[in-house]
Amino acid sequence: MNLLCNPVGAFLPPKQEAFEAQFRKELQSRHGVEFNRLYTITNMPISRYLEFLLESGNYEQYMERLANAFNPAAAAGVMCRYTISVSWDGALYDCDFNQMLDLPVDHGAPAHIRDFDPVQLNHRQITTRNHCYGCTAGSGSSCGGSVAS
């Protein structure tokens, strides 16, 4: 069993290793529950979470927090560097977030699965926007949890 943790609010997730150790201890002592890994994931400033940030007046502070926590080591491990996201109609995206935002791969690489070309895709320029700061803040974030220590 693996656990996933998203912060419930406008703040960054805890350090994955420390949080995993804390959860291991608490879940074992309180409920006798054991698990394999705990992954922490940063909330991306898009969709419903973006609405929450705007409505609660936290948007600017959260974006500043993400930008100030920019970590080059995390940027080196973001998932768009080694995965591709494919939508139901075969369109290619750098990641699921870009798919949600309707930002297809569009920097000189095929944008549809029928033209799949790993070499070109490996050398494409990734489409980035402000939400990418969510992947590069602190210990970084991907679907597999943090990417840097």
Place this chain on the structure above:
Amino acid sequence: METYYHPHDLGKFAEMGKGNKDLWEKFMAYYSAVFAEGALTEREKALIALAVAHAVQCPYCIDAYTQASLEKGSNIEEMTEAVHVACAIRGGASLAHGVQMRNVADKLSM
């Protein structure tokens, strides 16, 4: 000036280094070392800082260590208990000084 405290002033903290770079750097090096993982975890230290922030009633520190505590994985129950610890010590310290009052009163009374 409507108020002495502005949230955005917290971001200007580093400007204190302009007056004396050497002391500022020494303070920051010490500060970072204090809050690094040691015999206590970073999370526990953030909770202590949160309690102390309430004891010294610093709105900047309350802001910073509320956020830090959440980001280190503490929940609102733990944070509330930390504030109660600060409250109990502050209140207890006042009450314990009542002994001084009793000593003086005893001495003055017939």
